[in-house]
Amino acid sequence: MHKKIKILSAVLVFWIALFIAWEWWYSFPKVRVIPVSEVNSKSLGIDSILHQAMSTYLLPGISVAIVKNDEVFYLNAFGYKNLLTKDSLTVESAIVVASVSKLFTALGLANTLNTKGISTHDPVSSLELKGKVSASSLAKLRFQDLLTHQSGVRDKNFSEMIFSSSKSQVLKEWGAEFLQNSSTYHTDSISYNYADSNYDLLGYLISQSENHDFHALIENSVLASSGMTNSKFVTAWPIEDNGITGYQKTFLWKRIEPKRISFPILPSPSSGLITTTKDMSIAITHLLRGQTGAFGKALGWLTIDGSKVPLGFQKTQIEGREWVGHYGGQAGYSSLLFYSKEAETGIFLFSNSRDKEDFRIEIARQIISYISPK
Template sequence: MAQKVRIFLVILIVWAVGFLAWEWWYSYPKVNLDKIRSGRAQTTKLDSILLQAIIDYRLPGVTVALVQEGKVSYLKAIGYANLETKDSLKVDSPILVASVSKLVTALAVANVLDDKGIQAQGYISDLGIASLHSFSSLPNFSLSDLLSHESGLRDKTFSEMIFSSSRSQSLQIWGEDFLAHGSKYQTELSYSYADTNFDFLGFLLSQSENQDFETLIQNAALTPAGMVNSSFLTAWPMEINELTGYQKTFLWKRLEPKRINFRIFPSPSSGLLTTTKDMSLLLIHLLRDEMGIFHDALDWLRDGENVVPLGFQKTKINGSEWIGHFGGQAGYSSLLFYSIEADMGIFFFANAKDNEDFRIAIANQIISTISP
């Protein structure tokens, strides 16, 4: 018995040493960048905040877009898109913004359904999808339930994902399967944040309009906003992909690649591939509110007296409430928030997993520098 224990311990030690050696060999040291020594006073301060953030949080690269009084006041990218190739991260580099995608999907849904005279409190049965009546497994959700994550739907658990097929599905196939078996993902919770809500809503809208989701989202949101370099992914990885996401290693103070997988193509909840420049345009339109191209969509999403539009989140930045959304998936982290009162908006992106709330910490530093 003692001999078996010794053998087991030796194997365990060898495995641990091998794991740590592998982790070291395939990871990267922290990013070292030259300090910025010149430029306008405020711009230099903001640059310094980003440089310090890269050091403090061990980030490969970051981008920021600031919009004030209807125009872009700061647009910056610092660091690397890929630590192996040393490709620089740029403001026009393709980036994945994860759940910030929900904002674009919500605006598109609002634009399409508002034109059809369907209100947010309407039901999915109002969409006129003939095949929907063939399935009795799902309740008659309201559109606002899906947009506000109050449908009770949940995402697959970790164990369910392990034992399910690892292959990605088209939104069409996923949606048809969900119609047939979605009741098992229904809970009694009054609120349950789940990507399933938006993926299901995107599928339903596509079926209602008899149009693929990519075309629908382009016509209803991206093209009107001038976001010509943005689209929802239909395949991953891309043939030309400079961007890599990262996370901290288990032990060493280094960075290792963090792979991202998409289970649905395109994913209305998290599949937006965009650029920092395009996100600055989205901020401009959102800040224009009643005077902007999305004024009808935002009114529809406010659904009466709601201050926060359906599908949007709220958070505190520099002591006041801002509206927008966080995005975080695998090795990518982002946020987009704006304040009508302050007439200001911020978009932040890093190709690193955020386990330390660095997104909001950096946003607070930037906004407090601009508006002490």
């Protein structure tokens, strides 16, 4: 027995040593950036904040867009989109914004249903889709229920994900399967339960209603019409020549290692938008313009009962003001987009690093405090 314990202990030590060696070999030291030697403008001051953040949070790359008083106030990027190739991250690099995608799915839904005379209070059955949609419990759900994650719809749990196929499903196939098993993934609960499936289902429904591919539908009704010509919901991943790699902190060392994203659904209405920091500055400009911007009609459709927060948008407090927008975080990618009509300011922030320390909002707070001191 004593000999067996020794053998098992030796095997365990060997595997631990192997793990440590593997993690060290495939990880990267923190990115070192040249600090700003002298701050004599607001732009250089923001540069300094971002340089410090990269060092503090071990960020491989970071990009920021700020719109203030209807003008692009700041637009810059630092670090790398891929540490292996040392390709620089720029404001025109293709980036993964994860759940910030939901804002654009919501805007696309609004444009589509508004032209049909359908409101947020109407049920899914108002789309008059035949087959399993009308026969399922989902038919009674209101669009606002899905937009606000109060639909009783849930995502697959951990055990279900383990036994499901690792390959990405086409949205049309996912939707058909979801409807077939709607009793499994839907309850009568009206409590808040954040689930990507709410938005994936909305994307599936409008694509079926319009008999049009979801990615093309959103591109035509939201992205191209607003000038976001370098943004799209991807239908294949990884995309050719993309080069963007996500990272996370290693388990033991003060280093970072690759953490790439995989999309279970393509295109993914909940998280599949690939865009650029420059395009997101355009989006913020339209959001701040409200009714006079390219998203005006859609925002009007999404804003109900006198609320200041459109359906599908989250809210947060920054420097004593309420800001609306959305957080994005998946695998080794983190982002946020928030704007304040009161402050006439909007900010977009992206990093190809997993955020376990709330660095997104902390950096945003530092920047907003710096450019708009009380």
